[in-house]
Amino acid sequence: MKRPTEWFIERWILFNGIFSIAAVGLIFFFLTKEGFNLFKHYPLKDFLSGRQWYPISEPPKFGILPLILGSFWVTAGATLIAVPLGVASALFIAEVAKGWIKEYLKVGVEILAAIPSVVLGFVGLVTLVPMVKQMFHIPTGLTALSGAIMLAFMAMPTVVSIVEDALTAVPRSYREGSIAMGATQWQTIYRITVPAAGSGIVAGVMLGIGRVIGETMAVMMITGNAAVIPHTLLQPVRTMTATIASEMGETVQGSDHYFSLFAIGIVLFVITFIINLAADFFLHRKK
Amino acid sequence: MFAKITIDNLNLYYGSFHALKNVSMLINTNQVTAIIGPSGCGKSTLLRCINRMNEVITNVDVEGSIEIDGEDILAKGVDLRELRRKVGMVFQRPNPFPLSIFDNVAYGPWVHRIRNLKELQRRVEESLQAVGLWDALKDRLDTSALKLSSEQQQRICIARLVAARSEILLMDEPCSALDPIATAKVEELIYELKKEYTIVIVTHNMQQAARISDESGFMLLGELVEFGHTDQLFTTPQDQRTEEYITGRYG
Ligand SMILES: Nc1ncnc2c1ncn2[C@@H]1O[C@H](COP(=O)(O)OP(=O)(O)OP(=O)(O)O)[C@@H](O)[C@H]1O
Ligand SMILES: [Mg+2]
Numbered sequence: 001m002k003r004p005t006e007w008f009i010e011r012w013i014l015f016n017g018i019f020s021i022a023a024v025g026l027i028f029f030f031l032t033k034e035g036f037n038l039f040k041h042y043p044l045k046d047f048l049s050g051r052q053w054y055p056i057s058e059p060p061k062f063g064i065l066p067l068i069l070g071s072f073w074v075t076a077g078a079t080l081i082a083v084p085l086g087v088a089s090a091l092f093i094a095e096v097a098k099g100w101i102k103e104y105l106k107v108g109v110e111i112l113a114a115i116p117s118v119v120l121g122f123v124g125l126v127t128l129v130p131m132v133k134q135m136f137h138i139p140t141g142l143t144a145l146s147g148a149i150m151l152a153f154m155a156m157p158t159v160v161s162i163v164e165d166a167l168t169a170v171p172r173s174y175r176e177g178s179i180a181m182g183a184t185q186w187q188t189i190y191r192i193t194v195p196a197a198g199s200g201i202v203a204g205v206m207l208g209i210g211r212v213i214g215e216t217m218a219v220m221m222i223t224g225n226a227a228v229i230p231h232t233l234l235q236p237v238r239t240m241t242a243t244i245a246s247e248m249g250e251t252v253q254g255s256d257h258y259f260s261l262f263a264i265g266i267v268l269f270v271i272t273f274i275i276n277l278a279a280d281f282f283l284h285r286k287k
Numbered sequence: 288m289f290a291k292i293t294i295d296n297l298n299l300y301y302g303s304f305h306a307l308k309n310v311s312m313l314i315n316t317n318q319v320t321a322i323i324g325p326s327g328c329g330k331s332t333l334l335r336c337i338n339r340m341n342e343v344i345t346n347v348d349v350e351g352s353i354e355i356d357g358e359d360i361l362a363k364g365v366d367l368r369e370l371r372r373k374v375g376m377v378f379q380r381p382n383p384f385p386l387s388i389f390d391n392v393a394y395g396p397w398v399h400r401i402r403n404l405k406e407l408q409r410r411v412e413e414s415l416q417a418v419g420l421w422d423a424l425k426d427r428l429d430t431s432a433l434k435l436s437s438e439q440q441q442r443i444c445i446a447r448l449v450a451a452r453s454e455i456l457l458m459d460e461p462c463s464a465l466d467p468i469a470t471a472k473v474e475e476l477i478y479e480l481k482k483e484y485t486i487v488i489v490t491h492n493m494q495q496a497a498r499i500s501d502e503s504g505f506m507l508l509g510e511l512v513e514f515g516h517t518d519q520l521f522t523t524p525q526d527q528r529t530e531e532y533i534t535g536r537y538g
Contacts, residue, residue: 173382177444179343181451182371183398191394196385 031269035262038062042256047263053227053238055247055257062260064267066229070144070237073230074219077148078155078212083205085152086159090204093160094167095189106164113157121218124150129222138234142224145233150222151212159208166200167193199282206279210272216241240264291316291455291485292337297351299332299341306332308509310351314502319477319486321500321517323493325532328506330489334457337487338374339367355455372399375448377458381440383432383447388415388424391432391443395451414449417483418442418476438469442476456480458488462495474499493533497521505529 038047042062050063093105128149133141170193178188194201216239224236225246244261251257292314299307306329314320322330335341336353339360353360360370372395383391392414393407401407411428415421420442424435432443441461448456458477462470477486477499490496496503497517504514505526513520513529524530 171382173378173380174384176340176343177376177378177382177384178394178398180338180340180371180376181395181398181447182368183394184368187398191397192384192386 028269031262031265034259035264035266038256038259038263042260047260048267051229053243055251055260060256062256062263064240064243064260064264066227067238067240067243067264068267069229070223070227071213071239071241073144073233073237074147074151074223074239075209075212077144077233078151079205079209081149081152082155082159082208082212086156086204086208087163087201089156090160090163090167091189091194094164095185095193109157109160112153113161117154117215118217118221120150120153121221124218124222132234136234140224140236142222142236143234144223144230144237147219147223147237147239148233150218151215154215154218155208155212158211159204162204162207163197163201166197166204169200170196199285202282203279206275206282210275210279213268213272213275214241216245220245240268244268289316290314291355292487293352293354294336295352295354297333297336297349297353299329299336299350300348301345306509307336310506310509310511312504312511312514314485314487316485317481317483318501319481319488319499321496321503322487322489322506323491323496323503323532324506324512326491329509330506331459333506334376334459334487334489337455337457338371338376339365340371340376368399372451373453374455374457375451375453377441377444377448377456377461379460380464381437381444383435383440383443385431385433387429388432388435388443389428392446392450395447395453399451410450414446417449417480418446420446436469438465438472441465441469441473445476445480453484455485455487458486460489460491463491470495493521505532507532 047062047064048068049065050061051065052061052063053066054061089105089109093102093109097105124146129141129146131141132138132143132146132149174192174196175188178192179185183191219239220242223239223242225238225242226236227238227243228235230237244264247257248261251261290313292312294310294312294314297307297310298305310333312320322333324330332341335344336349337355337360341347341349349361351361355370355374359365375395384394386394389411392411396407396410401410412421412425415424420439423439432440435443441464445456461477462473465473474495477488480486488496488500500517502515503517503520505512505520505524505528507528513524513526515525520529521533524533
């Protein structure tokens with residue numbers, strides 16, 4: 001015989017679970033419904049592989065390839081910077097640093113995570129952008145590279161904290177066993193700790209990438225916002241997120257332009273979903 | 288019979304806590320030396336002095352001397368990696384690495400720069416033979432060592448020391464996580480191994496100490512109260528505190 005409070009708590013938890021699933025379902029439904037309206041008039045193939053994004057020309061062109069590539073370049077660049085730095089920082093914090101250094105670094109990472117992205121974007125705009133411009137002698141510093149560097153800073157805290165958690169969760173007894181066999185600290189990290197934390201490390205990296213792809217504010221401010229197919233990291237680009245954010249305000253509800261922004265949302269959703277799924281897979285693989 | 292390990296007037300402090308007090312003992316080659324005593328008396332601490340693992344865990348001050356084969360291992364500039372290869376440790380909870388059986392056993396030699404696959408294979412076979420696991424495991428060397436039973440895991444932990452060519456095996460309550468049958472089997476193994484190794488074992492189980500050791504030491508509050516031949520220590524203890532402990536009247 002269950003006590004009434006218990007019964008109530010159980011129902012309450014169940015209700016909340018169902019509610020959040022329903023909310024996600026509704027958002028997804030709305031997104032698809034609006035997005036698919038575009039494909040009544042505009043072929044999916046042209047949408048995905050079209051090389052021109054001219055949503056208000058006559059006739060409009062809704063080719064999102066430049067946007068996908070923009071997101072890709074910025075994300076790839078940010079990943080290339082954030083992953084090695086993030087994993088190395090996590091290794092340092094979890095395995096090497098001791099005492100107050102360790103505590104300070106952990107707090108530092110948390111502070112980095114707490115900086116609003118618009119602030120990071122602003123700081124990037126006045127410091128990083130001129131620097132990139134000067135360093136590479138290019139007409140503008142508003143490039144994919146600037147965005148990538150800035151986003152790397154945003155992804156780092158995610159990568160560092162998840163990877164550090166994964167490393168810290170590796171039982172002490174493994175490390176002690178290894179050191180007691182005469183292994184160096186580096187051998188222990190490389191052969192024992194990192195493989196033992198492997199799936200957590202991959203998950204941290206994936207979630208870092210997820211964070212980067214979804215980021216909007218900072219990239220809108222410093223990547224130059226030019227919807228052209230980029231050939232190098234030193235060109236201005238425009239990402240999918242920046243496109244949605246900057247154009248949503250100026251379109252007419254119910255127009256093809258409006259629907260196309262939702263369609264971009266679907267693409268983003270699918271990409272992020274796949275990445276999160278992959279992260280989840282790695283997190284739970286070894287259990 | 289000659290002393291493999293000579294401990295002389297060893298004192299150890301965890302900060303201001305005096306954990307080992309004037310401990311002196313000779314540990315002989317090819318013998319099993321048991322250390323018994325109530326919880327917290329410093330058995331593990333003493334064991335960890337011999338491979339200098341205390342300093343890995345926390346800051347400690349050590350005074351006195353420990354010589355292995357006539358070499359002072361507490362001296363500055365001692366090659367700790369070589370020391371720990373020579374002096375292997377078996378822990379209370381079996382702690383095989385989350386690697387395959389093969390990689391677990393080959394880890395010791397690998398750590399010490401032996402990377403030749405043929406040589407590693409040879410050592411893995413020989414070490415698993417030595418701990419009596421070869422026949423059972425030879426066909427699944429690439430499965431994870433974590434899938435094995437506790438007893439087999441503990442044997443793997445011994446095998447990896449064999450593979451590293453350790454000479455001294457420090458065992459800190461190696462059977463306390465095992466059931467009685469597994470314990471008996473591991474004791475048998477220890478008895479076998481003593482032909483080749485010098486073994487120091489910490490145990491809470493006095494029957495075990497009596498069964499497998501040649502010499503025994505009784506510790507109390509950081510002091511080595513009594514040290515001598517096992518039969519003597521258990522039948523005619525010289526110190527009253529030892530007698531109280533082995534007859535179960537202590538504490
Ligand atoms: N890292 C440490 N820092 C401070 N004090 C410690 C540390 N490790 C052990 N001690 C103290 O030193 C004393 C001896 O500890 P030790 O672990 O060597 O005892 P033990 O005889 O092995 O006990 P047990 O039978 O419970 O394993 C204990 O009083 C313990 O509290
Ligand atoms: Mg102990």
